[in-house]
Amino acid sequence: MEKLLEKEDWITVENGTIATPLGFYADGKHCGLKRKKKDIGIIFSETPAESAAVYTMNQMQAAPIFITKDSLEVNQTLQAIVVNSGVANACTGKRGLEDGFAMRAMAAKHLGVAETSVAVASTGVIGDYLPMEKLATGIAALDLKSGISSDFHEAILTTDTVQKELTLQSEIGGKVITISGVAKGSGMIHPNMATMLSFITTDAAVPAELLQKLLKQKVDQTFNQITVDGDTSTNDMVIVMANGCAGNAIFSDGTPEFTAFAKMFYAVCQHLAKSIARDGEGATKLIEAKVKGATSKEDARMIAKQIVSSSLVKTAMFGEDANWGRIICAIGYSGGRFSPDNITIKIGNTVILEKSETTNYAPDVLASYLKMENISIEVNLHSGLEDGVAWGCDLSYDYVKINACYRT
Amino acid sequence: MEKLLEKEDWITVENGTIATPLGFYADGKHCGLKRKKKDIGIIFSETPAESAAVYTMNQMQAAPIFITKDSLEVNQTLQAIVVNSGVANACTGKRGLEDGFAMRAMAAKHLGVAETSVAVASTGVIGDYLPMEKLATGIAALDLKSGISSDFHEAILTTDTVQKELTLQSEIGGKVITISGVAKGSGMIHPNMATMLSFITTDAAVPAELLQKLLKQKVDQTFNQITVDGDTSTNDMVIVMANGCAGNAIFSDGTPEFTAFAKMFYAVCQHLAKSIARDGEGATKLIEAKVKGATSKEDARMIAKQIVSSSLVKTAMFGEDANWGRIICAIGYSGGRFSPDNITIKIGNTVILEKSETTNYAPDVLASYLKMENISIEVNLHSGLEDGVAWGCDLSYDYVKINACYRT
Numbered sequence: 120m121e122k123l124l125e126k127e128d129w130i131t132v133e134n135g136t137i138a139t140p141l142g143f144y145a146d147g148k149h150c151g152l153k154r155k156k157k158d159i160g161i162i163f164s165e166t167p168a169e170s171a172a173v174y175t176m177n178q179m180q181a182a183p184i185f186i187t188k189d190s191l192e193v194n195q196t197l198q199a200i201v202v203n204s205g206v207a208n209a210c211t212g213k214r215g216l217e218d219g220f221a222m223r224a225m226a227a228k229h230l231g232v233a234e235t236s237v238a239v240a241s242t243g244v245i246g247d248y249l250p251m252e253k254l255a256t257g258i259a260a261l262d263l264k265s266g267i268s269s270d271f272h273e274a275i276l277t278t279d280t281v282q283k284e285l286t287l288q289s290e291i292g293g294k295v296i297t298i299s300g301v302a303k304g305s306g307m308i309h310p311n312m313a314t315m316l317s318f319i320t321t322d323a324a325v326p327a328e329l330l331q332k333l334l335k336q337k338v339d340q341t342f343n344q345i346t347v348d349g350d351t352s353t354n355d356m357v358i359v360m361a362n363g364c365a366g367n368a369i370f371s372d373g374t375p376e377f378t379a380f381a382k383m384f385y386a387v388c389q390h391l392a393k394s395i396a397r398d399g400e401g402a403t404k405l406i407e408a409k410v411k412g413a414t415s416k417e418d419a420r421m422i423a424k425q426i427v428s429s430s431l432v433k434t435a436m437f438g439e440d441a442n443w444g445r446i447i448c449a450i451g452y453s454g455g456r457f458s459p460d461n462i463t464i465k466i467g468n469t470v471i472l473e474k475s476e477t478t479n480y481a482p483d484v485l486a487s488y489l490k491m492e493n494i495s496i497e498v499n500l501h502s503g504l505e506d507g508v509a510w511g512c513d514l515s516y517d518y519v520k521i522n523a524c525y526r527t
Numbered sequence: 528m529e530k531l532l533e534k535e536d537w538i539t540v541e542n543g544t545i546a547t548p549l550g551f552y553a554d555g556k557h558c559g560l561k562r563k564k565k566d567i568g569i570i571f572s573e574t575p576a577e578s579a580a581v582y583t584m585n586q587m588q589a590a591p592i593f594i595t596k597d598s599l600e601v602n603q604t605l606q607a608i609v610v611n612s613g614v615a616n617a618c619t620g621k622r623g624l625e626d627g628f629a630m631r632a633m634a635a636k637h638l639g640v641a642e643t644s645v646a647v648a649s650t651g652v653i654g655d656y657l658p659m660e661k662l663a664t665g666i667a668a669l670d671l672k673s674g675i676s677s678d679f680h681e682a683i684l685t686t687d688t689v690q691k692e693l694t695l696q697s698e699i700g701g702k703v704i705t706i707s708g709v710a711k712g713s714g715m716i717h718p719n720m721a722t723m724l725s726f727i728t729t730d731a732a733v734p735a736e737l738l739q740k741l742l743k744q745k746v747d748q749t750f751n752q753i754t755v756d757g758d759t760s761t762n763d764m765v766i767v768m769a770n771g772c773a774g775n776a777i778f779s780d781g782t783p784e785f786t787a788f789a790k791m792f793y794a795v796c797q798h799l800a801k802s803i804a805r806d807g808e809g810a811t812k813l814i815e816a817k818v819k820g821a822t823s824k825e826d827a828r829m830i831a832k833q834i835v836s837s838s839l840v841k842t843a844m845f846g847e848d849a850n851w852g853r854i855i856c857a858i859g860y861s862g863g864r865f866s867p868d869n870i871t872i873k874i875g876n877t878v879i880l881e882k883s884e885t886t887n888y889a890p891d892v893l894a895s896y897l898k899m900e901n902i903s904i905e906v907n908l909h910s911g912l913e914d915g916v917a918w919g920c921d922l923s924y925d926y927v928k929i930n931a932c933y934r935t
Binding site for chain 1: 584585586587588615617618619620652653654756757758759760761836837838839842843845846848851852853855856857858859860865867868880882883884885922923924926927928930931932
């Protein structure tokens with residue numbers, strides 16, 4: 120099993136924001152890219168922060184991906200991230216790239232930092248050009264001193280119904296270290312080696328190279344293990360900034376301090392990933408699939424992700440129907456290795472399949488479990504020692520409604 | 528482009544059935560596996576027929592797959608196919624295999640042929656055991672002399688709303704050759720190297736080896752290029768029987784006669800595959816995605832299939848929304864090779880994207896096109912010379928309804 124964080128060595132900061140870690144500021148405003156809701160936001164660090172990022176594997180990469188790569192390539196540090204929602208600036212060609220660079224320049228000028236200290240992210244409708252005048256007005260209005268930092272959380276959302284944020288704090292190596300993460304999700308969610316938009320700040324001092332390694336590893340275990348609709352977006356991006364304002368001795372790999380930090384970092388990523396799955400378009404339930412006894416971690420994760428990706432499993436969960444035939448069918452076409460005759464499946468605490476055949480389980484107990492909002496499916500392949508977990512949501516009428524009428 | 532069959536060298540036999548080719552008989556009956564509808568059927572050839580089959584690539588293969596392989600292994604001939612709907616006999620372990628063999632034995636006895644002359648197929652709920660007494664009564668009631676052969680078409684359906692059948696006839700090498708095909712589809716449809724249930728009969732004389740090669744090739748171009756919900760079933764199977772009753776000189780590969788036969792065979796497969804996509808659970812539209820200008824046929828087919836597989840494209844089509852961003856996004860994560868900056872997309876006759884950027888198309892023309900039942904999406908990658916096509920359906924409220932309540 121992926122580490123289940125039974126013993127938590129940290130506290131959750133109530134009403135924390137992406138600017139809770141020392142030295143960070145944030146704001147969000149409305150500038151007319153969306154009808155009413157906030158659509159432009161910024162995160163700023165008072166000192167250059169060691170930074171790392173992962174990006175979508177979709178070959179149709181949106182302009183902001185190129186701009187952010189350009190900024191990070193210089194020296195793996197960032198001082199700001201500017202984000203808009205409403206327009207994805209994807210499939211916008213040369214003009215889209217120019218617009219993205221202009222957006223970065225506007226933010227840099229507003230903040231008084233170098234252009235390559237600024238990362239850019241966008242989310243929204245594919246194919247529309249950024250309305251640059253509105254954007255310029257919006258960026259100029261962002262106020263890091265008197266702005267409300269949690270407004271950033273709202274500014275990055277599209278069809279999301281809730282904000283997704285977590286701030287954790289722990290004493291590590293004698294210093295109070297804070298990590299805060301925020302994410303947008305909702306639709307076009309099936310990350311591949313990268314993910315939807317998520318931004319993580321920390322006041323810990325972490326070298327960029329170590330930060331990149333940590334981010335990649337944890338994203339693979341969390342954001343890359345969720346799905347809403349099987350569609351990998353053109354704009355996915357996770358960025359982490361570590362500005363060192365907490366005053367800790369710079370972390371190095373393998374030390375107890377870094378291990379503690381990595382654990383807390385994983386907890387933030389896992390929370391955000393699960394929140395995205397739970398808030399998937401039209402979702403009424405969070406579905407967690409755990410796969411045990413696989414021959415490799417990759418197999419375990421692949422099979423778990425296939426289960427939560429199956430439209431038939433998703434509709435069965437919406438219908439509160441323990442249709443395990445669909446679960447075993449998804450395992451079967453996942454491409455993972457296993458012995459077809461020796462599969463155990465548990466839904467909640469009910470073992471419904473043993474040695475790949477149905478058990479005499481009590482349908483009543485299961486029926487009341489399936490009415491709950493959080494559904495756990497646990498598969499034991501009895502083929503090896505490796506485990507993996509993935510998260511998804513059910514497929515409801517509202518998913519169809521939201522996506523049949525997204526633009527109209 | 529896959530051959531578009533512009534010039535048809537054959538006629539469609541009106542009210543044709545799977546028993547229209549000479550020497551074939553069929554019947555279907557109700558024996559209580561389903562509530563009311565016919566659920567047991569048989570196809571019989573008066574002489575042993577050279578036969579070929581392809582099967583699901585799902586690792587959780589249902590019992591009937593094993594039974595049919597066992598029969599075909601003997602000498603690549605069959606005299607009968609017995610099929611039930613309502614119960615899939617999948618994930619039923621040792622007992623399921625015994626039941627499958629018993630079902631084959633019952634049919635063989637009823638028809639007076641060797642057990643290994645009979646293929647077995649099942650479709651329906653996964654995990655339930657076959658009610659053998661009901662099945663025995665059903666098989667005994669099948670009547671090849673006074674039965675209605677088109678009743679077989681109904682007996683193989685589950686949530687399908689229409690029968691899927693085509694019978695074509697042509698004069699080849701001085702003999703009238705007939706090919707008839709029937710299929711069931713509906714849900715758990717995303718064939719991988721094999722497909723859902725389909726049975727094809729012909730009175731042509733074709734050696735089994737050549738028949739197998741032809742079947743594999745045409746299935747790859749047709750049944751394997753459709754999707755309803757992305758789920759590859761445990762029971763998929765296509766069987767073709769060629770009994771030679773038409774009296775033609777046995778076909779050999781590369782001759783004009785076999786080429787003419789192969790063309791007609793492809794037309795039957797394509798018709799059935801498209802019918803399955805059109806009758807996908809809850810579907811209101813058939814979506815055809817054609818990909819031109821790819822670097823390989825595999826790439827073209829993979830990209831075409833990814834487009835019709837995307838939940839976001841499917842819901843957009845249901846909503847009659849020309850959301851091409853979702854189409855290009857699907858191309859992007861398909862895994863196919865292409866140049867991201869040079870993609871043309873046409874919906875119907877309207878070019879909506881050129882060099883990967885939006886055109887000034889007339890939204891009104893497109894809006895009325897999208898109200899139609901058959902939607903064509905054509906993509907030109909301008910990267911090579913190869914083409915491919917795939918078929919799918921839209922994703923509607925009814926898909927969710929059907930699958931949230933399938934068993935209850």
